[in-house]
Amino acid sequence: MPAAANPPAIPPEIAGWFDARGWRIRRHQHDMFEKARAGRHALLVADTGAGKTLAGFLPTLCDFAPSAGPPPADGLHTLYISPLKALAHDVKRNLLTPVEEIGLPIKVEARSGDTPSDRKRRQREKPPHVLLTTPESLSLLLSYPESLTMFAGLKRIVIDEVHAFATGKRGDLLALALTRLHAIAPDAVRAALSATLANPLAFQEWLAPQPPEAEGEIRAADLVLGEPGAEPEVEILLPEEARVPWGGHAATWSIPQLYEELKNNRTTLIFTNTRFLAEYIFQHLWDANEDKLPIGVHHGSLSVEARRKVEGAMARGELRALVATASLDLGVDWGDIDLVIQMGAPKGSSRLLQRIGRANHRLDEPSRALLVPGNRFEFLEAIAAKEAVDAGQRDGESFHPGMLDVLAQHVMACACAGPFHEDALLAEVRTALSYAWLDKEKFARVLSFVENGGYALKAYDKFKRIVRDKTGVWRLSHPQQAARHRINAGIIIDGEFLNVRISAGGGRGGRSLGKVEERFAAQLSPGDTFAFAGTSLEVVSVKDMDVIVRASSKAAMIPSYGGARMPLTTHLADRVRAMLVDRAGWARFPDDVREWLEVQDYRSQMPGPGDVMVETFPHQKRHYAVFYSFIGWNANQSLGMLVTKRMEDRGLQPLGFNANDYCLAVWSLKPIEDPAPLLSPDILTHEFVEWVQGSHLLRRAFREVAVIGGLVERQHPGKRKTGKQVTFSTDLIYDVLRKYEPDHVLLEAAWADARTRMTDIGRLSDLLDNAQQRLRHVALERVSPLAVPIMVLIGRENTPQGSADDELLLEAEGLAGEAMRIDPPAEGD
Incomplete structure (x- = not known):
């Protein structure tokens, strides 16, 4: 980074430290300093390697510079909030470098679930100047009476990688914590940092406190855009001699080529989309590791000690390669990584950019990335993601109204910190944009739930957590409730x-x-x-x-799958659909992919943007229908459940279905003559409701909201309930509430969960709406080329992802030959 004159107003000690390193203070870093000095909340959107974290902390460093005057008083000055514990520890390590080299009188500490209890207690009594934490740990801190004095002198709040959690329940929890901090320290200035935002304005509005007294008024934080960096170099790896695979996800065909890449680079970071694939790819690379290169693996199922060991080895430059999941997506600064490899499709341009940014981590030099598709649709998705990155287009999740179970947890945390007035707390909560919609009636229902569990449960003493005295002030029903809350609070509910x-x-x-x-x-x-x-x-x-x-003698209808699945973003799905109808653009594809699309175009049709195309054809004495939806696996899985139930009602005798991100395949004994009735929007008000209520889906959602809302405790002092015990408790309560209080606030919250997070119901609803206007049914005499990738998976659902790629390729040969065959024209044509 070339040295240059630093802008004025930065203390000379800070400017001198930059100069000594041959650095300059970048424009966006100075802009963030000026925003903080003016008391303005600000959102910084800048490329990875642009010094976002330093931009967030620069005002803090400047406040403690000796030439700036007397140092700030002892106590908490800056609060840093991260979505990952690993990121907080990495930031601490990097922040201590300028603090120690400049000699600033700043004490920096981290706080998370791994922090020893004696250090947590000391932090409450004598906090450091800078505290690095997570949303969950912050919420717990605010549940202590000492929080009123601990945060009273807070000057600055820095939220890192805000895109990673602001739109979910963790974002709801953080938004509520920010309202509490605003009430305690109204002059504290907020800063949020991100490299990948499709809709900055929504995050600007989320970041700034909303004035509750001005109905309908929305306040937004200022936006600071970073200096542009070097364009990333993204390539797509293709088989050297073979064809792009028809099916499979693990891309094990690439292992020999990947191993060569590992040998040719100092450090390579390999991302996978699931924990299973991380272990699977790591094992294959290890088997190919004739040179005994140091290779590691990192994912959320590993112990804290194992993760810390790998992170330390990477920071010291001791590993040649690391296979990881999203556990290392965010912000960890390892500047010596030469290459990032994405195994399988990236599922979104923002996620891909985030992962690419782990390479090089310097703004003025390009980051290098290699995409390794597992099948032909993933090849198209890789092309779409690369072109989106080249065009600077981002995608991401949209904000939703704040969830009621998270609000209930926050209310209890506030009661643990001290008595509160109902109207005052409602006004405070409504300063969060996520809860600006909240009215007195809904808030009263939440308070009633926290008070005694609600109408159907209030006779049981165990649910009495808060009480209202004669003056209208709410307080804990017993001091022990505070300890019970603190050992059970949290948002992340592990799957079972x-x-x-x-x-x-x-x-x-x-x-x-x-x-x-x-x-x-x-x-x-x-x-x-x-x-x-x-x-x-x-x-x-x-x-x-x-x-x-x-x-059962009946054929299995429902596929089972292993591993969590990242959803295909709408933006990337639209790009793939656009490529399918861009016939001139097919020339840039490998010969086998181009031929695949050309034969599909000749024999059938292409599902273009906004279209809902359904192909039907016979195969091996069954009738198949393939719905090209491009709405992601979760939504396609839900669609399969609903469509097969509707087919049963119509006597079509469905035998099963299979789903991937791009399409749904259904097979039956009788053909689908007209798919339109199967895709009518009323399926969401009839079959969907019946399915959710008859399945375990709503019970599972209820268990999660009951745990988050504090109705059911996972932990007692010295003992943690098993998943079976928690489920037994929540199932009993669920049955009581369904019978005696069907409008209970947690049942409402459970329905909200079931309709969104678990089924991608919004994307499914859009698909059904489009089907009313742009449904295209193509009846074929045999399988089409575009259907082969989903057809080859039928019957292989119970094989772990990736472990049968070679067998899938062999099975594809027969299907592919049938699909790609061009019949000669009949006589007389």
């Missing part, structure tokens, strides 16, 4: 696995066949059939932590 048990009669489960993910089990209803352990099983019931089944 359910046992699959053969029915022993009378609703009881007998011998265990194994385990399935709770997300999959939550979608099951009695009578559903699915394949497991090589057998077709029929669901008898889902009870506690067991899926009770019996062997």
